[in-house]
Amino acid sequence: MAISGVWTPSEVDVVGREEVLDFKEVGKLQECMQCGTCSASCPVAPFADFTPRQIVNMVNLGLLDVAMKSKMVFLCTTCYSCTARCPRNIPVTDVMIGLRNMAFTRKVMPSKNLAYYKDFSDMILRRGRLWEPELVLKFALKTNPMFLLAQKDAIINLFFRGKIPILPPKSGSDLKAIKNMVGKG
Numbered sequence: 001m002a003i004s005g006v007w008t009p010s011e012v013d014v015v016g017r018e019e020v021l022d023f024k025e026v027g028k029l030q031e032c033m034q035c036g037t038c039s040a041s042c043p044v045a046p047f048a049d050f051t052p053r054q055i056v057n058m059v060n061l062g063l064l065d066v067a068m069k070s071k072m073v074f075l076c077t078t079c080y081s082c083t084a085r086c087p088r089n090i091p092v093t094d095v096m097i098g099l100r101n102m103a104f105t106r107k108v109m110p111s112k113n114l115a116y117y118k119d120f121s122d123m124i125l126r127r128g129r130l131w132e133p134e135l136v137l138k139f140a141l142k143t144n145p146m147f148l149l150a151q152k153d154a155i156i157n158l159f160f161r162g163k164i165p166i167l168p169p170k171s172g173s174d175l176k177a178i179k180n181m182v183g184k185g
Contacts, residue, residue: 019098032053032057035053036051036053037082038052038082039051041085049072055096059099064099067099068109074109074113078096078097080093115143127171132164133164133165136148
């Protein structure tokens with residue numbers, strides 16, 4: 001899919017470009033030669049609206065609002081195939097993570113994603129660990145309760161194979177350190 005539309009200078013976010021990579025290796029992004037190796041390596045590129053190559057180009061152009069709202073940023077599985085195969089060693093996966101974080105902090109993340117990340121972070125801050133059954137249940141009830149009904153056979157099968165824990169894990173050994181790390185301590 002091509003980047004379409006005309007952007008005015010007021011829409012170009014030059015300062016935000018450095019924020020994407022938390023001020024690390026920003027100069028590396030401008031070394032991108034747009035070869036497409038990252039896009040060819042990406043397992044989710046066929047399902048996204050933009051490819052990793054296009055996202056890096058958008059960041060270089062300062063079009064962060066467009067990049068942050070793309071499906072690619074949220075479909076990225078952080079498998080690092082793009083980064084590992086890049087001939088210029090551009091941290092493409094870190095760009096995706098940075099854009100995802102920016103979308104969260106700037107509150108431009110799709111509401112479904114925002115609900116998931118909020119539940120995820122709340123659980124980590126409460127327990128210090130993740131308990132998948134609770135996360136899936138909360139997310140499904142907020143976004144699509146029928147999902148659980150549609151997946152009932154798989155859920156029952158996983159339960160009887162011992163793949164779904166009945167009880168949550170014990171709290172992390174250093175819950176206070178986790179809270180301090182995110183400024184909630």
